[in-house]
Every structure is written in structure tokens, then in C-alpha cells.
Amino acid sequence: MDLKSYLKEQCARVDEALDQVLPKENELPHSLHKAMRYSVFAGGKRVRPILMLAACHAVGGGSQQAIPAACAMEMIHTYSLIHDDLPAMDDDDFRRGNPTNHKVFGEAIAILAGDALLTEAFKLLSDPRFAAGCSPAARLSVIQEIAACAGSYGMVGGQVVDMESEGKSDIDLPTVQYIHTHKTGALIKAAVVAGAILGGADEQKLAAITRYGAAAGLAFQIADDILDIEGTTEEIGKDAGSDQARGKATYPAVMGLAAAKEEAGIMMDEALRALEIFGDEAEPLREIAMYIVKRKN
């Protein structure tokens, strides 16, 4: 398969759906809706929604039925970026080459735009307009999975430990593993698990997809750490080397660059092995796992 075309097509599908489900700028409050849309449409690669659609497809589902949940996933990811960039957190002025939400709309609206994106995501996940093709019980499971992976035992927990570890010289591997599996890994795992549930996966397939998601999620974040060192500012859309400058807890910082690269490869292999029970229908998931480790941005 031609991964580049596939990603481009899926990205366009997700963007179109996001435009439809997000609150409109001409609806009150205009400033809030403008801020929400600004960050959602600030050039994301839609990795999580595309993974969700691919997982749904892999287990034999029609990926159309996962589109609203895929949008919800991107809204949750976007809220987390808006809040992470705030002055009280990472204090970033740019994200993907654009001014961050609070630089454009002010801190108060940025906080509220994040809050609203998170809340609207759960509204979308429970929206009766998108009930076709999926039982209420399965939809509840999807909400459970996503909330668990985004909450205090998932993404938010990872962000807290990441923040508290910054600048400390004695961070060990288990701490970096905790940060990565929680901060980034959890939501990526949730994306594929939710996609598989929406696609009607049986227990065996769901277990395989879960294993894939955990490995791919960790690989993604290790690759991100490596990119921060090896990528150019232009490629990655933010200052290259910023993790190191801040004393961030990363894989290369703890185990060295070569070992981190090896670890990313091991995780990619683990993700591919998890998919052995699938045929061609899991080809997009396989290609994405390889892309995650080899990407340049």
C-alpha cells in the first residue's frame, strides 16, 4: 500500500468530519469556538484518529462508524496540547510553527477552549445521532476506555510526572517509562482499542489490538524524543533540542541515543508481532507502526 496517499486521504476525512462536528464560529460564544477551532486546525497529523479508523478496519468494521469517535479523540489530544502549552505548564509560544492558543486568544480563553474540547469530545461520544452500527453497551465501553486513558491514571497523570521530573538529574528508566506510557502512550492505545470495539472486535482481536496500541504508543513517544535531538527546527515545528535544554525526562537522556533507537525498534517489532493474527486488513496498522518510528516530524 501507498502509506503517504493513505495518510493524506484519512487525514482529509478526519478534517472534514472535525469541521462538521466542532461548534461553529458564528455560534455563541464566538471567541471560544474560534479558539477551539484554531488549535484543532493548526496542522495536526491526525495520528490518533487515523489509528482508530485503521483499527476499526483491521477487525472488520466499516471505518465510517468510528469517524465521530475519531474526531473526539483528536479533540482530546488538542485540549491536552493547549493546556500543556500554557505559561504555568510548558510555556510554549509556538506549536507546529504557529503561535500557541494562549498567545493568540489569551490564557483564560485557552484554558476554557481546552475544557470545552474535552467536554465536547464526550458529548460527541454519546451523541445519539451517531448511534448507528454500534450498541449502546459498546459505546459506553469506548467512553470508559477513552476516559480511563485520558484521566488521572492516564494522560493527565503522565503530564504531572513529566512536569515534576523536569530538570531533575536523577530520573530513572521506570519514571521515563511511566511518563511515556501515560502521557502519550495511553491515548494512542485508547484510540486503537476504541476503534476495535467500534468495529465489533472479538476478545482475541481486541487483545491483539491492545498489545499493538501499547507498543506503538511507546514507540511513538521514543521516536519523538529522538526527533527532538536529530530533527531540524523546520522539520519538527518547534525548537530542536528543547527537551534537552529543559532537562526533560526522555529515553535518550536516560539510556543514550543509540539505546533509545534500539528500544524504538523493539517496540515497533512488538507492535507488528501483535498483528500476526490479522491478514491484509491490518496492513494500514502495520505501515503506521513502521512510519511512527521512521518519520521525520
Added chain:
Amino acid sequence: MDLKSYLKEQCARVDEALDQVLPKENELPHSLHKAMRYSVFAGGKRVRPILMLAACHAVGGGSQQAIPAACAMEMIHTYSLIHDDLPAMDDDDFRRGNPTNHKVFGEAIAILAGDALLTEAFKLLSDPRFAAGCSPAARLSVIQEIAACAGSYGMVGGQVVDMESEGKSDIDLPTVQYIHTHKTGALIKAAVVAGAILGGADEQKLAAITRYGAAAGLAFQIADDILDIEGTTEEIGKDAGSDQARGKATYPAVMGLAAAKEEAGIMMDEALRALEIFGDEAEPLREIAMYIVKRKN
């Protein structure tokens, strides 16, 4: 009925359940869970959860089945208070006589504690451990109602307009109505509607409870505006007169104190009228509506 004892008992039930469902402080990340619990247990009156239990009871449900959702409602309310108090928003140092979350834990943790409480609320609403006595379809409806009332067309939207109206001299009644029905009213309405759905209400009862919730929610906020003027700092746990000092858009500011009091009474009457189809089982809802308008804190 003895409302004081009733509220005390229900408050204790909700507090006990909250203690059970909230992440424990000895679980990672400790600082986050400590901050979440700090604000949840900072002396709230549990108005929204108690209303939810009372609405569930009014339509003939066993209120036990609404307890987890009642906790979720209080978690969402608490997240909104933590974020409202932030320096970038209302910049409040005290809430109910205690230092606000960011004063104790710092801004970053306060933002994340709010995010986590909101997310964990949706985790609780979809938790399979609390599935007994309620169909998955009804639970999805509850999530939909709560997310809609808490999101950009509800509570967050109200907070944005409230903030943007602060200090403006030309705020009109429709704007104040928008702020109050969205910022406070929406979540109170969601509480009773969700309680009624969980209690198995038929269409007629659900419509009556919805009407009650809209009126009681507005009455609650107008009464709050009045208390800010007439209450003492000790009674209300924050600086009396602070709305006026900030140029907040309130009912008394727009229509005068006497007319605001009259409006609160009208809303209370409307709430009571909505309950005419119910018998004794709605007595707690009636008493709470009267209490909302006459309370001193």
C-alpha cells in the same frame, strides 16, 4: 419534612461515595490526587448531587442507582471552580474560606487537577461497575445531557461570556440571562434531568423535571447574586460585594436589588409549579427550591 436533616444526611451520603470513587492519594501521581481531593472536600454543599438524588427519587427511582452520577456531577462542578479561580480567570485566593487550589498546589497542578476531575467524571459515568439498574442507553443519555450542559453551549460558554462581560457598563438583561442560565443553570438542570433519567422517568415526568431544573438553576444564581450583596463575608466564605467591585454582570446590577429578589421568587414559583404532577415523592425537590432562594450561604 425536616430539610436541614435531609440535606445533612444526603450530603454525608455523597461525601462518603465521593471518598470511595475519587483516586486515592497513595496512588500515583500523589500530588494530582491530593489536589483533586483537596477541592472536592473543601466544604461544598453538594447542591447538584443532592438535586440529582432528589430528582431520581421524585420519579420513583431508588436513589442509590444515581449515586455514582451524583459524584460525577460534583466532580465536574469542582473542576469548574478550580479553573474559575485561576489567576488567568477570576484570580481568587479563597473559596469557602479556604485557600484556592492553585494557592496550595500551584497553577500547573490546579489546571491538571481540574482536567482530571472532568475526565474522571466521565469515566465514572461509563464505569461498568455501576451498570446495575440502568440500561446502557439510559446511561448514554445521561452522559449526553451532562456533557451538553457542561460544554461550550453550556457551563463553559457561560463562563466565557461572564468573563468577557466583566467591567463593561452596558451589559443588558439578555446577556445576564445567558450567563446565568449557562454558567450555573445548565449544570443544575443537567443534575435533575440525569437523576430523572436514571430513575426511569417517563416523558411527562422528564419534561416536568427539566422545567423544574431550568427554573431552579436560574433561581439559584440570582439568589447567589443577591447574597453577594446582602450576605456577610463570614456567611458566604468569600469577600462580600466582590461581584460589584469587579463589575460582574449580575441580576441586581442590571435590574436593581428589589427586582432581582422578585425574579428569584418568580423562578422559585415556576420550579414549584413544574412539580404539580408529583405527590409527596417530590417534596425534597420542592423544599430545595425554596431553600435555594432563602439560603444564607
